[in-house]
Each structure stands twice: as C-alpha cells, then as structure tokens.
Amino acid sequence: GPARNPAPGPREIDDLVEDWAPEPLVTPPSPRDEAEVEKRVVLAGPTGPKSKLTNGRTVINLASSNFYNFVANxxxxxxxxxxxxxxxxxxxxxxxxxxxxxxxxxxxxxxxxxxxxxxxxxxxxxxxxxxxxxxxxxxxxxxxxxxxxxxxxxxxxxxxxxxxxxxxxxxxxxxxxxxxxxxxxxxxxxxxxxxxxxxxxxxxxxxxxxxxxxxxxxxxxxxxxxxxxxxxxxxxxxxxxxxxxxxxxxxxxxxxxxxxxxxxxxxxxxxxxxxxxxxxxxxxxxxxxxxxxxxxxxxxxxxxxxxxxxxxxSPDLITQLRENIKAMWLQLDPRSDYVYCSSAPENPVMHLVLKQSVVVAKKLSVEDQVALMQDIVDEALANGVLITRSKSIEDNVIPQHIATPPPPALKWTSANGYRYLNMNEYIVSFTVCPSRHYVILAADPVIKADIQYRLTTTTSNNSHNTASCLRRQQYLLSLEWGVCGRADPKFNQLRRFLWFRPEFIPGIGVFPKALPKENEIWKIQVMFENLVKGRTVGSRTSYPDDPPRTHPTKKLHIPLNYSTPKPQGDGMTKSDRHEHGRRDHCAQSDIINNHAMRSSAQGKRRWYGVRIGRRPSDPRNARRS
Structure with a gap:
C-alpha cells in the first residue's frame, strides 16, 4: 500500500507549537475606532443636571437618562x-x-x-x-x-x-x-x-x-x-x-x-x-x-x-417632565430647511436628523454625517454642554436588500433637574417698541437692576421713536455679546455667551420674546445648520454664520436684499416672511449687533441712510459710497 507519513517527533511538535499563533478573539480596532475611544467622556461622580468629568470640568449633562434626577434623592x-x-x-x-x-x-x-x-x-x-x-x-x-x-x-x-x-x-x-x-x-x-x-x-x-x-x-x-x-x-x-x-x-x-x-x-x-x-x-x-x-x-x-x-x-414629577420636554421642543425651529426632530413629542430623548434633501444636495455619505454629528458633539462639549449622537452596531439579522438603517442623529435628553428661564429674580422684561419685546436674563440680581435702570432712563421715553428703538436694540445686543464690558468696568466680569445660555452660567442673555427663547437647544440647531451650509465636514475651521467675536474692522454693510425694521410690525412683507422666515430675524440681529460695535460717524450714516420701511428691492437702499 501507499507509504504513510511518519508521525512528527517531539522536536517537530515543539517547533510547530512555537510557530503557532492564535487568531485574535476580536477584530483589531481601526484608527477611527481608537479616535472615538479617545473622545469618550467619563464622568467623575454621580450623574445629574451638572456633572463633573475626569478632566476636572463641570458640564451641563444633556446625555443622561436620569430624567427625574432620582440619583440626588x-x-x-x-x-x-x-x-x-x-x-x-x-x-x-x-x-x-x-x-x-x-x-x-x-x-x-x-x-x-x-x-x-x-x-x-x-x-x-x-x-x-x-x-x-x-x-x-x-x-x-x-x-x-x-x-x-x-x-x-x-x-x-x-x-x-x-x-x-x-x-x-x-x-x-x-x-x-x-x-x-x-x-x-x-x-x-x-x-x-x-x-x-x-x-x-x-x-x-x-x-x-x-x-x-x-x-x-x-x-x-x-x-x-x-x-x-x-x-x-x-x-x-x-x-x-x-x-x-x-x-x-x-x-x-x-x-x-x-x-x-x-x-x-x-x-x-x-x-x-x-x-x-x-x-x-x-x-x-x-x-x-x-x-x-x-x-x-x-x-x-x-x-x-x-x-x-x-x-x-407623585404625578407632578411626570407633569414637570412633560413641561420640560415641551420647553425643549419650543427651542427647535420647525421651519428649518436642514434638520428635523424625529422623536415623538412625549419622548424626553430628542433625535435631531439631517433632512434627506440636504443629504442628497450635499452628497453626504453616512460616514460624512457621522463625522458631522461628532464635530457638533465635540463643539458642544467645548462650550460646556454634554450631548451625544446615535450609535449602532451592524449585524446581518435584517437582510441588506430590505434593511433601512436609522440615519445618524444628535441626541439629548430633558430632565427635571434643569431649569428653563424660570428664575424671575434674574429676568428683565423690556419692550423696545410695540413690535420688539425682549426678555433679558442676567446672572446677578444687582446686574439685573442696573440693566433695568439703564433701559428705562438712558433712552428716550418715546418708545415709538425710530432712533430710540435702534439705540435700545443696540444696547440689548451689546449686552448679549458683552460689548459693553469694554466701555463699562462694571461689566468686565461678564462672560460672553457663545452658543449656550442656560441661566446658571454667569453672564447675560438677551432673548426676543416673539421668537423661541435662544437657549442651549436652539444654539445646537443653529450650529448644526451652520456646519451643513458652509463648513467642510471634518475640518476645524470657523463657521460662516458665527456672530462677530472681536471688534469688527470692516465697514458696516447692509445687504440690499435685507429690509430694516419698521416702527410698527416686523419690517417684512408677507412674501418676505414666507421666503426667509425666521432667518431674517437672525440676520437683523447680526446687523444691529455689528452696528452696536461701530461708533464711527460713517457707520451711523450707513445705518440711518437706509430708509425705514422700504422694500429690499428699492434702488434707494443702495449703499452709499
């Protein structure tokens, strides 16, 4: 019969054992996986509305399911x-x-x-x-x-x-x-x-x-x-x-x-x-x-x-949670062309997702969307607010030809431990003109009293006067971005608000009452839209729609397609309001804010050179040389 291979000797067995290497139990992590692990946030201590991280920072925790703050009970x-x-x-x-x-x-x-x-x-x-x-x-x-x-x-x-x-x-x-x-x-x-x-x-x-x-x-x-x-x-x-x-x-x-x-x-x-x-x-x-x-x-x-x-x-706990969820929903602009919330109105966990039209127009792959979400999470954490994004594990349980995986989304939660602008001792309510009512949020009752005094005594008593309305709006917006701190030593200690303005962060926030109150959720949505509109995914460049963070050096420029506010109404025609919606209000705030930081006579002439109430297409609105 055919010759059989001899059995390996002891030395050969030892060589085989020495050369043998077991396969890894799990797939080695990719560079992307390692980068995600490095970005994971670790809490130092119990969770709550304000949580301390292992790096020593204290952040507002919007990523916890501790909805009723029972951890502190x-x-x-x-x-x-x-x-x-x-x-x-x-x-x-x-x-x-x-x-x-x-x-x-x-x-x-x-x-x-x-x-x-x-x-x-x-x-x-x-x-x-x-x-x-x-x-x-x-x-x-x-x-x-x-x-x-x-x-x-x-x-x-x-x-x-x-x-x-x-x-x-x-x-x-x-x-x-x-x-x-x-x-x-x-x-x-x-x-x-x-x-x-x-x-x-x-x-x-x-x-x-x-x-x-x-x-x-x-x-x-x-x-x-x-x-x-x-x-x-x-x-x-x-x-x-x-x-x-x-x-x-x-x-x-x-x-x-x-x-x-x-x-x-x-x-x-x-x-x-x-x-x-x-x-x-x-x-x-x-x-x-x-x-x-x-x-x-x-x-x-x-x-x-x-x-x-x-x-x-204690059914009041559920009631308070409902009110907080409703308050969170009010911060989102349902007319946004870029994002929408896929969560049910009763769900304390909110999912913010890119609209499909934006994904198609920007040609964003799933990886691009995930990178965009992670950049927003990182930016929010840098500004003291902890949110998260949806994550999933791939499997083959659902056949690939019929699977509809959920889109990448931002996630944050509502909880009874948060407070939503309910501290009356810190709130100043002020009407600039019949169409411009503002709510000011100060971090200190003493600062609140000083602001209220300035608003009622340093401007004209005639609230219908156009120049008076503009001066008051400039002062309000200068408070919002901390501009007055350069001129008034009393306000030097105020922190300038960037994206998030909850009431327990020291500083001042100014909110138009007619619009959703601009707190942390509204700012997350604005940041989301800014990233989608003009920012390269994955880069660390600045955002195109950022508010001015330093004293502007360029001359004040009012776009020809922008209508300045009228003494009565909101300064927009029905067609303009339908086309631009809420974004024009934001643009108006940026323009007034820019002017508030300009004190030159040329800047004032440029501002008041645009007649109040003219349509955007009016040739008389052309910028003066």
Missing part, C-alpha cells in the same frame, strides 16, 4: 444603603437556585400591580431581558413579524430563536397588515405554529412612538401574540409612568408580554417581563438569562420598587 439613597447592609451586595446565585430574595418578590409584585397584569418576572440585566424572552417562546418553525426599526437587543433575540422572520416597514400599520394577511393565507393549510408580533413602544433608534391600539386590533384580527418592548417608555409615558398602555389608554392585559427596563429613569438595574401567570412561569424554567445568571442585587430591586411607588404617588 436622599430618601432613595438611604433605603439603598439599608438594603445593602441587610442583604449584602449580590445574591451570588441564579434566581432558580438560591438567588431569589424577598425583595425580588416584592419588586415583581410592585411592577405587576403598576401595570395592572397578573404576574411579572425580574431579570438581572436589561439588555438580556428581551433577547432571552423571545427565544424562550419562539422556536425553529415559528413565525415572527418585526418592525425594521427595532433595537439591537431585539434583533439578537430574533437571531437566537432561529424562527422564520418577516419584516414590515418601520411604524407602518398598512404594511404590517399586508404582511399579516399574507402569512395567514400562506399558513392556512399548514400545521399550526406560534406567531408573534414584536415592536417597541418608543423606538430607541429613531425616538418615535408606535400606534399600539392599531397593533392590538391587527393582532386580534389575525390571531398573533404581541411582545412589546417598553425599555424606553416605562417610567416615562402615562400619567403615572406606567408606559404606553396608560398613555394610549390600552388595557395592559391585551398585550401578551410587556418587556421593560428598571435602569434609566428608575435609576436601578435589570429588566422585567410582565404578563399572565403562564407567561411568567414558563420563563422561570426556560429563559436562559434568568436560569443561568446571578439574580439582581437586592439594593437595585429595592430602588426599583421605591421609584415606581414614588412615580405613582
């Missing part, structure tokens, strides 16, 4: 400490063996009573909850109908289940009905299988809300079971934070499985699945994350119970 801290001293840090065992404690049973009962369902089961990790619930019920041969916009944890649960998956367009009830009808016809003469609809209440990747009554009607008509992920909605939606079932007035028992998180606004940890007794009992013996993971630490279970009870007994 001393009563919750004390009860968590008492639980820690009684039970220790962790049970060190799975719930099915010796990990279950009385606090876990109490937490499950509190969640079930809050939702109005018979039973509930608590998991130790929020991410593993939904990815374990799905494969514990849906197996090979079963059918799952899923929204294309679901989060990564749901997609992993679907992948583990190995079920047959049908996708429908994001939040499209008509397409969902089409898919359900097609499945019903295809399976009419086949063996009976389990069928599920899986969706989110508030979508993590886009921020919009599902139409739960419509899905309930479809699942009853076509005889499907519904798995609803309320990770982003439990503790947020509804009068007492019970979630989307309370918000949309749906009986929670009509949802087969409600999955949620005890982290985020409840500041605890872990997740839960609520439903019938049979649903819960089945998970106790078949859900992998429940059977093979250590139980939730007792102090987190106690914290979850206390925060749920606190929300139920």
């Amino acid at each position: 001393e009563n919750l801290k004390e009860k968590a400490i008492q639980t820690l001293r009684t039970y220790g840090v962790g049970p060190c065992g799975p719930p099915g063996f010796y990990g279950t404690q009385d606090v876990h049973i109490r937490t499950e009962a509190d969640i079930a009573a809050s939702l109005g369902v018979p039973a509930c089961i608590v998991y130790a990790q929020a991410f593993s909850t939904i990815s374990s619930v799905i494969p514990s019920f849906s197996k090979r041969g079963d059918i799952i109908v899923v929204d294309k916009g679901v989060n990564y944890a749901i997609r992993k649960g679907i992948q583990i289940s190995r079920s047959a998956v049908r996708w429908y367009e994001h939040n499209d009830m008509e397409d969902l009905e089409r898919v359900l009808s097609k499945i019903t016809k295809e399976q009419a003469k086949k063996p009976l299988t389990r069928r599920f609809i899986i969706t989110e209440a508030l979508f993590e990747s886009r921020g919009d809300m599902v139409d739960l009554p419509a899905i309930i009607e479809l699942k009853l008509r076509y005889k499907f079971r519904l798995i609803l992920d309320e990770t982003c909605s439990f503790g947020v939606l509804g009068r007492t934070g019970r979630g989307i079932t309370e918000h949309q007035n749906v009986d929670a028992t009509e949802v087969d499985m409600i999955v949620g998180s005890l982290a985020g606004p409840l500041i605890a940890g872990g997740g839960f699945c609520a439903g019938s007794e049979e649903i819960v009992h089945h998970q106790r013996i078949s859900a992998t994350a429940y059977c093979y993971s250590a139980a939730l630490p007792a102090l987190l279970a106690t914290t979850a119970s206390e925060t749920i009870i606190l929300l139920q007994n």
Whole structure:
C-alpha cells in the first residue's frame, strides 16, 4: 500500500507549537475606532443636571437618562444603603437556585400591580431581558413579524430563536397588515405554529412612538401574540409612568408580554417581563438569562420598587417632565430647511436628523454625517454642554436588500433637574417698541437692576421713536455679546455667551420674546445648520454664520436684499416672511449687533441712510459710497 507519513517527533511538535499563533478573539480596532475611544467622556461622580468629568470640568449633562434626577434623592439613597447592609451586595446565585430574595418578590409584585397584569418576572440585566424572552417562546418553525426599526437587543433575540422572520416597514400599520394577511393565507393549510408580533413602544433608534391600539386590533384580527418592548417608555409615558398602555389608554392585559427596563429613569438595574401567570412561569424554567445568571442585587430591586411607588404617588414629577420636554421642543425651529426632530413629542430623548434633501444636495455619505454629528458633539462639549449622537452596531439579522438603517442623529435628553428661564429674580422684561419685546436674563440680581435702570432712563421715553428703538436694540445686543464690558468696568466680569445660555452660567442673555427663547437647544440647531451650509465636514475651521467675536474692522454693510425694521410690525412683507422666515430675524440681529460695535460717524450714516420701511428691492437702499 501507499507509504504513510511518519508521525512528527517531539522536536517537530515543539517547533510547530512555537510557530503557532492564535487568531485574535476580536477584530483589531481601526484608527477611527481608537479616535472615538479617545473622545469618550467619563464622568467623575454621580450623574445629574451638572456633572463633573475626569478632566476636572463641570458640564451641563444633556446625555443622561436620569430624567427625574432620582440619583440626588436622599430618601432613595438611604433605603439603598439599608438594603445593602441587610442583604449584602449580590445574591451570588441564579434566581432558580438560591438567588431569589424577598425583595425580588416584592419588586415583581410592585411592577405587576403598576401595570395592572397578573404576574411579572425580574431579570438581572436589561439588555438580556428581551433577547432571552423571545427565544424562550419562539422556536425553529415559528413565525415572527418585526418592525425594521427595532433595537439591537431585539434583533439578537430574533437571531437566537432561529424562527422564520418577516419584516414590515418601520411604524407602518398598512404594511404590517399586508404582511399579516399574507402569512395567514400562506399558513392556512399548514400545521399550526406560534406567531408573534414584536415592536417597541418608543423606538430607541429613531425616538418615535408606535400606534399600539392599531397593533392590538391587527393582532386580534389575525390571531398573533404581541411582545412589546417598553425599555424606553416605562417610567416615562402615562400619567403615572406606567408606559404606553396608560398613555394610549390600552388595557395592559391585551398585550401578551410587556418587556421593560428598571435602569434609566428608575435609576436601578435589570429588566422585567410582565404578563399572565403562564407567561411568567414558563420563563422561570426556560429563559436562559434568568436560569443561568446571578439574580439582581437586592439594593437595585429595592430602588426599583421605591421609584415606581414614588412615580405613582407623585404625578407632578411626570407633569414637570412633560413641561420640560415641551420647553425643549419650543427651542427647535420647525421651519428649518436642514434638520428635523424625529422623536415623538412625549419622548424626553430628542433625535435631531439631517433632512434627506440636504443629504442628497450635499452628497453626504453616512460616514460624512457621522463625522458631522461628532464635530457638533465635540463643539458642544467645548462650550460646556454634554450631548451625544446615535450609535449602532451592524449585524446581518435584517437582510441588506430590505434593511433601512436609522440615519445618524444628535441626541439629548430633558430632565427635571434643569431649569428653563424660570428664575424671575434674574429676568428683565423690556419692550423696545410695540413690535420688539425682549426678555433679558442676567446672572446677578444687582446686574439685573442696573440693566433695568439703564433701559428705562438712558433712552428716550418715546418708545415709538425710530432712533430710540435702534439705540435700545443696540444696547440689548451689546449686552448679549458683552460689548459693553469694554466701555463699562462694571461689566468686565461678564462672560460672553457663545452658543449656550442656560441661566446658571454667569453672564447675560438677551432673548426676543416673539421668537423661541435662544437657549442651549436652539444654539445646537443653529450650529448644526451652520456646519451643513458652509463648513467642510471634518475640518476645524470657523463657521460662516458665527456672530462677530472681536471688534469688527470692516465697514458696516447692509445687504440690499435685507429690509430694516419698521416702527410698527416686523419690517417684512408677507412674501418676505414666507421666503426667509425666521432667518431674517437672525440676520437683523447680526446687523444691529455689528452696528452696536461701530461708533464711527460713517457707520451711523450707513445705518440711518437706509430708509425705514422700504422694500429690499428699492434702488434707494443702495449703499452709499
């Protein structure tokens, strides 16, 4: 027969072992990944409205899900400490063996009573909850109908289940009905299988809300079971934070499985699945994350119970959060040609996305959009405000030919820990003329009194006089950019506002009352538009629409297509207002601001040389030589 190769000797084996190199467990990070890691922000201490970073800076934290500022609640801290001293840090065992404690049973009962369902089961990790619930019920041969916009944890649960998956367009009830009808016809003469609809209440990747009554009607008509992920909605939606079932007035028992998180606004940890007794009992013996993971630490279970009870007994917390969300929405200009907010009006997490027309016109790839978002996040952090951008992990769960990945977006949150211009002792309300009412925000009551005195005594009492109106507007805008600090030593300590003007930053802010109050969110949107309009993506150059930061050296120039303000009205015709909208008001502020920093006679002649009330196309508005 054929000669066989001799077995390798000891020396050859040693050589092979020495030359062998294992493959890396993970893909080596790319330079882009390393750059992102370096830019990650690390907090030093607890989160809150104002957080301290490891580099020593204190920033306004708009990237936290601590919506009710429960982290600073001393009563919750004390009860968590008492639980820690009684039970220790962790049970060190799975719930099915010796990990279950009385606090876990109490937490499950509190969640079930809050939702109005018979039973509930608590998991130790929020991410593993939904990815374990799905494969514990849906197996090979079963059918799952899923929204294309679901989060990564749901997609992993679907992948583990190995079920047959049908996708429908994001939040499209008509397409969902089409898919359900097609499945019903295809399976009419086949063996009976389990069928599920899986969706989110508030979508993590886009921020919009599902139409739960419509899905309930479809699942009853076509005889499907519904798995609803309320990770982003439990503790947020509804009068007492019970979630989307309370918000949309749906009986929670009509949802087969409600999955949620005890982290985020409840500041605890872990997740839960609520439903019938049979649903819960089945998970106790078949859900992998429940059977093979250590139980939730007792102090987190106690914290979850206390925060749920606190929300139920204090509906004013939800009311205040609604008001803050509304205040945040008012800062966004819905008429913007560049960006829009994709979040639901009730969602405290706001997603700011580039409009598709801008993406096409600027020929921005996904990488360009991500770089643009990251530049804005970095710029905001440099100005003392911490926001973030949406991030996702690529997978092949959704076939590439039908996948519709969410667009890159900026993300920031609203919380009860922030204050929105509600400090009356710092606010000066002043009318320049019938069409120009301003709200001034001073950082010190003494400065407020001095400003009010100047506005009422240093200008003419005739508020209808055009020159008086212009002088007052110049003074207001000089306050806004700290120009008066060069002439008046009393204002030398004032900080000039760049992009963000919350009331607890020392300085002065001037806001036209007729327009949305220009605070941190409005400035983020303006910065976003400026980057898109004239800035090269990824560069660190200045923005074309930046307000003047130094004393201007060029002569004051008023564009011929700009109409100066009239004594009455806003100085714009109906067609001008429709065409330019709010941007002309901003341009007007820049022009007046430039003039406020010019004191030469030539500059004054140029300003007053434009007759008030003339149309932009009037040839008499030509700039004098």
